[in-house]
Amino acid sequence: MSAIADLFDTDLSVVNVGLEMFADDLTAQGAEVTHLQWTPPGGGRPEVLAAIEVLERPEIAARIEAANREALERITTSQPMLVGFGQAIDVVPGMTRTTILHAGPPIAFDDMSGSMRGAVTGALVFEGLAADLEDARRVAASGEITFAPCHEHGCVGSMAGVTSASMYMHVVENATYGNRSYTNLSEQLAKVLRMGANDRSVIDRLVWMRDVLGPILKEAMEIGGPIDLRLMLARAVHMGDECHNRNVAGTTLLIQALAPGIVQTSFPTELKVQVFDFVASSDYFSGPTWMAMAKAALDAAHGIEFSTVLTTMARNGVEHGLRVSGIGGNTWFTGPAQPVVGPMFAGYRPEDSGLDIGDSAITETYGIGGFAMSAAPAIVALVGGTVDEAVDVTRQMAEITTGENPNVTIPLLGFTGVPTGIDVQKVQVSGILPIINTAIAHKEAGIGMIGAGITHPPVEAFDKAIIALAERFQAGPATEG
Amino acid sequence: MSAIADLFDTDLSVVNVGLEMFADDLTAQGAEVTHLQWTPPGGGRPEVLAAIEVLERPEIAARIEAANREALERITTSQPMLVGFGQAIDVVPGMTRTTILHAGPPIAFDDMSGSMRGAVTGALVFEGLAADLEDARRVAASGEITFAPCHEHGCVGSMAGVTSASMYMHVVENATYGNRSYTNLSEQLAKVLRMGANDRSVIDRLVWMRDVLGPILKEAMEIGGPIDLRLMLARAVHMGDECHNRNVAGTTLLIQALAPGIVQTSFPTELKVQVFDFVASSDYFSGPTWMAMAKAALDAAHGIEFSTVLTTMARNGVEHGLRVSGIGGNTWFTGPAQPVVGPMFAGYRPEDSGLDIGDSAITETYGIGGFAMSAAPAIVALVGGTVDEAVDVTRQMAEITTGENPNVTIPLLGFTGVPTGIDVQKVQVSGILPIINTAIAHKEAGIGMIGAGITHPPVEAFDKAIIALAERFQAGPATEG
Incomplete structure (x- = not known):
């Protein structure tokens, strides 16, 4: 032989x-x-290789390492507190009656995905800015409406992320660094504005949320006082939530914390009961809460010279945009939004799916969501894959992150902290893209959620980011020249 | 070489x-x-070997197999519903004003452990049957008080398990088989009657539970209607509770389910808020709830001729008693209560520990608690050991159980059902004892909880059980002669 x-x-x-x-x-x-x-x-792309070489120059590498340490520290030491609820017009910086905020990087109405157009037109009807959906399409395209990314107004928005003036928002304050972030309230069920649905039932729910849910939660927080979201998040992760698509524990913890305040509000008992029933109607209630929490922490790490850490991953259904700490401001690095692969609801097929959409990838940017799947093996029932794969993802993500968050740990991995501080350079060197688990909206307006699954940001966005970082760092920090 | x-x-x-x-x-x-x-x-014990030989005779083995299948089916198809709360005197069969129920097999007051004596005397003061603790010791020993195991009155009691007439009880009904079970309410904090503490603060809390908590929960259930405990348990296990010593998820799920009813009760807002605050003060609130749930399911599997399945493991702090389906009734097989090994609260040492105590091992008998540790890796922070060991325990317990419970699954093990139906014969043949994770009460009266850890029932009890089973089965079933 x-x-x-x-x-x-x-x-x-x-x-x-x-x-x-x-x-x-x-x-x-x-x-x-x-x-x-x-x-x-x-x-093997030459421009990217050249950029990596710049970043690996010893004098630059040392500054990157220090800057990324600083970014990691700012993310992990941030203590975001839920301090209240309020209408967007009252609490969101730069909000106007004719502003519509949306998920992801900037996009014009005509270029929006079906589900985002559905949400925008629904919101215009809800706000009384249009008589009906047809009128709303005209208004949206008329130039009378100011469209802007949620992220550029301190906000994050789930799925389409459409946020209008009278919607009630979480107000989250970073107790460590003082910055604030905002996100609107979960509409709960599958046929919802954030997924592009916009019929009468959707608008009616938004009206109830504006007139009952929001005001009760606002008063409840005034009575009950701030809630430590990082502490609550850490508990939810120990309870098998990854806090992007599995929010079973977070929702129960949040309503438990709000309950004494709700009971003491001045509203009639019947309306208080409606609030408890609404929260119990879906496990998603705390989903937006964690998004605002993550946003508050990541904004505190944005704009650190020489940091290659991502502070934003956000999708508008057409493009996926990244923001990087060391570039700062509202500079977006974009590439095409990707398909989401996972189980579809009965009656829908993959070709019905809209592309990846929403600011919810702020959770992965923080180190939870897809990054914390090993804390949430039950998530596979929703997003597909096997338990072993879910457990393995967290280890993979450790290869492209700056460190661990000691305040948010995973019991199954011996209480290891979640992998935190996605490093553009490590992504490029390893070829491992961040994993995102996310809901799937129908590609057409007016339908809603049709599944959930796994996706990645586009490599094109990372290429643009690392090239820009190399240019910036070669030139020296902005403050020096 | x-x-x-x-x-x-x-x-x-x-x-x-x-x-x-x-x-x-x-x-x-x-x-x-x-x-x-x-x-x-x-x-290798000759009497036990002889008993095993009897059970392995083909004609007996076939009947055992069928009986154990029946027992497993009854346990797993039981659908225990929380149907209400009520005072023991009103709801518990055979309860009187001078009855004190306790955990574990029968025991006289003079023989009780320190923590159980502490709880008994505290309860006598609480009930107005004694003027103070000294008087209570006299009353307890006087013969005026009827002592009986909780289990013999359809009840289960956590730790000392001391249950007196005016305490409010969970009322759980097995919707599949019609039987009912009962357990009192969690006192929450560490210095509690169930752990043997009995000072003024303990009695005052019991009074508040009788006058505020119990009546509000009773009315809330009348408004809200029955709660499916098996469904809630299954969710809690997916949320990282093993439902004996980790009850973080169960407590939040239970209060969420009760909240709309509580809000609608006729009580003043201030008292409703007290209830929410009390439940939020400890993660243990759902601990007793799961005990009553497990009891309702296991009672439905008690008394099946030829079944070698355990329906009770219960400890009174001196003895650990087993009841077996195929023997039925109130026949207890006992051995010495074992030490509990695990982390102690600061300031206490292992030699301060009382022996294993409480009816809470009904959770392990059902297939949760120690048997479901792989669902709850965070439990190791409380009971000690490593995450790997916790995960491995469930696989070990599969070797001594009759099957899986498809309604209560563990995501990490690929959604395997919890190991259910502890088989006395398999325990004896394998030499693997059931694992129990449990709290540690101080050995003296009046102190309370001082730690938590792992223990086993005594092998002596299994020896007595298998010998009795062999005798019974050799003689033929009771109904045949």
Whole structure:
């Protein structure tokens, strides 16, 4: 027998580098495979390789390391507190009666995805800025409405993220660094504005949220006082939420914390009961809460010279935009929004899906959501995949992040902190993209949620980001020149 | 080189049978060890071996298998519903004004552990049956008080389990089989009657629970209607509770379900707020609830001829008593209550610990608690050990149980059902004792909880049980002669 035949007669342990197809073949044959997902740095793209080389220059690398340490510290030491609820017009900086905020990077109405257009027109009817949905399409395209990303107004918005003047917002204050963030309230069920639905039932719910839910929560917070969201988040993660698409624990913890205040509000008992019933109608209630919490922490880490840490991943359904600490401000690095792969609700097929949408990837940017899937094995029932894969994701994400968050830990991994501070440079060098688990909205306006699954930001956005970082760092920090 | 020297020069994978010391040695040397915990069936005890032989006779074995299938089905198809709250005197069968129920098998006052005596005397003061604790000791020993196990009155009691006439009880009805079970309300904090504390603060809390908490919960249930406890339990297990010592999720789910009813009760707002604050003051609130749920399911599986399945594991702090389905009735098989090994609260040492106490092992008997530790890796912070050990326990318990409960699953184990229906015969053949995770009460009266940890029922109780089963089955079922 030849030596090579001997080799294939023994049990194989194989380390596979590169092409996944080969690994699949070996796995199908029952061999153990450790797949390293190795790709050449920057995917071998010359401009990206050149940018990586700049970032690896010792004098720049040292400044990056210090800046990223600072970014990580700011994210993990941030203590976001829920301090109240209020209408967007009253609490959101720069809000006007004719402003519509939306998820993701900037986009014009005509370019928006179906679900975002559905949400915008629904919101215009809700605000009384249009008589009906047809009128709303005219108004939206008329130039009378100011469209802007949520992120550029201190906000985050789930899915379409459409936020209008009279909607009630969470008000979250970062007790450590003083900045504030905002997000609107969960509409709960599947046929909701944030997913692009906009019929009478959707508008009626928004009216009830404006006239009953919002005012009761506002008064409840005035009575009950601030709620430590980071502490509550840490508990929710210990209770099997990853806090993006699984919010079972967070919702129960949040309503438990709000309950004494709600009971003491001046509203009639019947309306208080409506609030409890509404919160109990879906596990999603705390989903937006964690988004605002993450936003408050990440905004505190935005604009640190020489930091390659991401502070925003946000999608508008057409483009996925990144913001990077070391660039700061409202500079977006974009690429095409990606498909979301996962189980569909009965009656829908993958081709019905809109592309990845929403500011909710702020949770992954913070280190929860897809990054904390190992804390939430039950999530696979919603987003697909196996429990083993879910557990493994957190370890993978540790390879592209700056460190751990000691305040948000995963019991199953021996109480390791969630992987935090996505590093553009590590993403490019490793070829590992951040994982996002997310809901799927129908691609057309007026329908709603049709599934959930897994996706990634586009590599194009990371290419633009690292090239810009290299240019900036080569030139020296903005304050020096 | 000799062949044996070659062997020890290579990496070793060793399957170790029997003495653990040898395994420890190998592990210390860095070899991989798979330890089977093999002991001879029945520990080699002749009477037990003879009993096992009887149970393995084909005609008996076939009847046992069918009976245990029936027991498993009754446990897993039971749908216990929380249907109300009421005072023990009004709802518990056979309760009188001078009855004190306690945890575990029967025991006289003079023989009780320190913590149980503390709880009994506290309850007598609370009920107005004694002027003070000294008087209570006299009353308790006077013969005027009827002592009986909770289990013999359809009840279960946490720790000392002391239950007196005016305490409010959960009323749980098994919707599938019609039987009811009862347990009193969580006192929450560490210095509580159930742990043997009995000072003024403890009595005052019991008075508030009788006059405020109990009546509000009773009215809330009348307004809100029944709550499906099995469904809620399944959710809590998916949220990282093992539902014996970790009740974070269960407590939030339960108060969320009760909230709309509480809000609508006729009580003043101030008292409603007290109830929400009390429930939020400790994660233990749902602990007793799951005990009553498990009791309702297991009582439905009690008294099945030829079943070797345990329906009760209960400890009074001196003895640990088992009840077995195929024997039925109030026949207890007892052995000495065991020490509980785990982390102590600051300032206490293992020698301060009382022995294992409480009816709470009804949770393990149902398949949760210690049996579901792999669902609750965060529990190790309370009961000690490592996350890997916690995860492994569930797999071990599968070896001594009859099957899985498809209604209560563990995401981390690929949504496997919890191991259910502890089989006395499998325990004896495998030498694996059921694991119980539990709180530690101080050994003296008047102090309270001082830690938590892991323990087992005594092997003596299993010896008595299997010998009785063999005698019974040899004689043929009771109904046949």
